[in-house]
Amino acid sequence: MDYKLDLNYKSSDFRSKNGIGFKDPIPFKSLLNKLNILCVFKPLSEEISGMVGQLESLKFMLINSNHSIGRQNFTIAHEFYHLYYDKNFKKAIVDYKNSNEGEEKKASTFASVLILPDGLIDLIPEKERGKNKITIQTLVKIEQYYQSSRTALLIRLKNMNFINDEYIEQNRNNVINQAKMLGYDCSLYFKGNENVVVGEYASIAKKLYDNEIISESNYIDYLIDVGMNSEEIDLNAFDE
């Protein structure tokens, strides 16, 4: 089977198994929670996108919080491929920005189709469906709806034969100002999520503390390890 078609099936399979409609945006953080993936966001060098791994039944990801939110979403989708479809997955993978070979390329194609499904066409007005006719307003509308980076969107539209390389060159810059001028929230284009931990880590720590299995200082240490500072920790927050 053509590998792109195969990855299209895989992304549909992923959506279907997780109850996400074929045209809907991916709810990244709630999906990570649902899949019980421990996802930690940390500031890393530009060239590292993230890491993914599995240890016993625990699946975990490290995502570069120095990248824009749109790019972080792409990395998360890329890592979903490694966790659920990569036959060569070896328990721990480091993903670099420019890795474009074998399973890495497949993971990126999967991510592109998963985040920006064929159904995005519904957001393109009829009169803009010819070659290179899509307006900037439509680009911004699509990337905001699907929480995608501009780069990922342009590559996807090229693969769908809506645009060519020249169009990409003309429309890859000035993205933040365009979104701002159209009244959108621009957080998608900026870095974020530093030290955010998605998963049940803090809930499990609380459960152990509440049941007096770990001491107060143990509990506090666990919270400090995920980036909370001691002044933020309020052990009485759940008191009635």
Added chain:
Amino acid sequence: MNLLGANMKRYREYNSLTQKELADFLGCSREVISYYESGSRIPKIDVLNKISDIFGIELCELLEESSEMVEENLVLAFRKNDYSNEDFGEIASFKRIIKNYMKMERLITEYGL
């Protein structure tokens, strides 16, 4: 070479780290790492904690005698490529979170919560 030194060397090599790179991360000289590995000096507890974090293992596992056990733990050992020292620190703290999580999960199972 004592057991601690031998395990340190083994984990360091598995992580594709040179003595100099580990020394930079710990803020000491390469010679100190060499002393640790040969067993002529014993690291202090805070240094051992940092070392176990970067290797993604429990501190007590640096003293683990069973080679099988050591191999099992290596799955968390991301191989080093060209990380900066800052990346190295962030990755160590990520590994610590995973270690904590695994430990907590084991307690949850053990106490039937």
